[in-house]
Amino acid sequence: MSDDLETRNLHPHIAPLFRQYARDLAQTAPSSDLDARIDALVAAGSRKSPQPRPHRLSRYAAAAALAALAIGVGIFIGMELEHSRERQAANQAAARDAAWSPADLTMWPSDSVSFKVPAEYSAHGTLVAVDPDSQHTSTRYWIDVVVSNDGTFRIERIVPADAAQKKGAHDDVAPQIQ
C-alpha cells in the first residue's frame, strides 16, 4: 500500500492523508494486538455500566405518581368545565325558550295544573320523561309543564337537576309549587 502511495504522483495536500489512512488500516488488521485491545475495551465498558440503584427506582415511582395525579386533576377540571358549560348552555336555552314560548291567548276562564317532570335527552336528541327510579344515563332535567282544560299544553321551563334535587324524595312527576 505504502509502495503504491509512494509510486503515485499525489498532490502534496492529499499525500499525508493517504499515509494516515494506511496507518489506520494497518492497526485494524486481524492480529493478537487487536484482540488484546478489544478485550481491554470490553472490560473497561462493563466496569463503567453501574447497576440501577434502589433510590433511583423510588424516584421513578414518585414521578409516575405525580404524573398520574396531574392527569387525574386534569380530568376532574375538564369534567367540571364540561358540566359548567352544560349548565350554562341549558340556562341560555331556557332563556331562549322563554322568549320562544307560545303566546297565551286564553279569553275564557280555564283551569290549569302545573307540574314538574324529570327528563333526559334520548339518543335521538329529544327530551324524554324518565322513570324516576332509573339510573341517570345523562344529565337530568326538571321540566315545568302547564296543562289546561282549554286544550293548551306548554313547557314553561327546562332546568338541569342539581345534585340536591337528584337526591330529592319526590323524584317523580310532582306538582309545581310557585
Next chain:
Amino acid sequence: MSRRRFSKALVLLGVFGLHAQAGETAVIPECPASPSADGTASRPVPNNVRLVTGQPYSALGTSQTVTTLPDGNRIVRQNTIRLWRDSDGRTRSEFSLSSIGGPRPLELNTTVTVIDDPAARERYMLQPAGKVAVTVPIVPCRVSAGLEPDLSVGPPRPPGLPMQVSTPVKLGERQVDGETAAGSRVEATIPAGAIGNKQPIRMSAEQWYGKDLQVVVEATYRDPRTGETRYKLSDIHRDEPDARLFRVPDNYTRAPAPVPLRRR
C-alpha cells in the same frame, strides 16, 4: 207560650243559617285578575282554583296539534284530558300526555291524575307507582258571573315579549254537543325583529265557552311556530259522577309536595 218559643227558635235558626251561608260565600273570594293584554301586570296568585258549583259533568277533551315542517313533513301530537266535576265543585282531571311540542319537544307518554277538593283546600296529584298522593294547598275562588270574553283572564304571557293583541271579537252562540257555547276570537302579532324574526309572527285563538258547564268546549289555536292546535270536548254527560272519583284511594299515602329549591 211553647209555640212562641218554638217560633223564636226557628227565627234564630234561620238567622244563624243565613249568617253561616253569608259567611261561607264571603270565604270564597273572587278569582284575582291576571295580567293585562300587554303582560305588564303582576302574576296572579298561584294555586288559585276556580270553584264552580251546581254544574256536575264528565267529558273527554282531545287536543291535537299538527306541525307542518318546511319540507312538507307533518308531526301530529295528541293529548287527552278526562274531566269530572261534582255538584260541590270538586274536580278530577286525568291528563294522558304523549308529547308536548315547542322548541325542545318533550316525549311524556304518561298519565297525570289530579283531584281538586276546594272544601279541603287541597290538590292531590296521584303517583300510582309509589301509591303516593302529593298534596298542594289551593285557594278556591269564584269567577265573576259576566260571561264576556276577557283577555285579563288566564295565565300571563311570556314576560318582556312585545306582542300586540287585538280586541276579542264575539262570534255569537252555537250548539256544541248539546251545550250552548259563546265564541270569541283574538289575534296577536309579534313584531318583526322581536325574537329575530324578519316578518311579523301572527297568531290567533278561537274559543267556544260552554255557558252552563263554564269550561271551554272547543278551541283552535294557530301559531306558525308550533302549527295548529284543535281542542274539542266530547262525550259530555251532565249526571253526578261517582263520589269515589274525588277521593284519594285508601291505599295511597299523602305527602306534601317538596318545597322547590329554585324560585322564579
